Amino acid sequence: MANKQLRILIADRLHAESLQAERLLNQMGYYRIATATSLDEVRLLGRFTGRPFDVLIISGSLIANEPLDGTSLSGVSLNGLIYHCQYLPHHFNPLSASGTSMQLPGPLKYSEVRDFMLRVDSEGNSRNKCSIAEFP
Numbered sequence: 810m811a812n813k814q815l816r817i818l819i820a821d822r823l824h825a826e827s828l829q830a831e832r833l834l835n836q837m838g839y840y841r842i843a844t845a846t847s848l849d850e851v852r853l854l855g856r857f858t859g860r861p862f863d864v865l866i867i868s869g870s871l872i873a874n875e876p877l878d879g880t881s882l883s884g885v886s887l888n889g890l891i892y893h894c895q896y897l898p899h900h901f902n903p904l905s906a907s908g909t910s911m912q913l914p915g916p917l918k919y920s921e922v923r924d925f926m927l928r929v930d931s932e933g934n935s936r937n938k939c940s941i942a943e944f945p
Contacts, residue, residue, distance in 0.1 A: 811838030812930050818854060818886060820845040820867040826916075830866055833922050848875045848882075855885030862886040864929055865904070866917070869893040888929045892917050908932070 817839055821827045827844045834842055843862075845851045848871065855862055865886035873896035882889070882904060889904035891897070894912035904910045909928045913921055 811926070813838060813840065815839060815841060815863040815929070817842045817864040817866065818845060818851065818862040819843070820848070820851045820865065820871055822846055822868070822871055826868060830917050830922070833917060833919055834926075836919070837923060837926060839926070848872070851882070851885055855882075863888060864926070865889040866922075867891055869896040869912075873897055888932075890922070890925050 817834060819827045819830045819834075819842060821830070821844075824846070827846075831842050831844065834840075843854055845854055851865070851867065855865070861884055863886065865882070865888070867889065869891050870893050872891065886904070886908070888908035888910065890911045890913070891904065892913040893915065895914050897912075909925065909932055911921075911925050911928075
């Protein structure tokens with residue numbers, strides 16, 4: 810079952826792609842979704858809203874058009890999914906190393922997004938169980 814409290818940021822220059830990703834997430838029960846059309850918007854939304862997003866779903870073509878180092882998206886999200894990653898240099902991952910990270914070579918597909926979100930949900934649930942056990 811979807812954790813309806815997850816904050817999700819979708820980033821793509823193309824509105825149609827963002828809309829498709831949002832619809833996939835809505836079908837899975839996720840509704841706390843924001844969108845961005847540039848890396849500047851991603852950084853602004855992710856860093857200045859008081860806490861990072863739980864999930865960033867971002868197009869590799871958006872990342873490929875910007876000069877990036879390994880920390881340019883740090884603090885934006887706890888988990889990340891990059892689709893169209895064929896636009897990125899081989900073995901380059903600008904996402905946080907601490908959470909769940911996934912790269913897809915092509916467009917978003919329901920089954921792949923569902924599997925990713927299940928991993929994010931299960932990791933979040935296990936973290937919550939640990940914190941409850943630590944603080945009775």
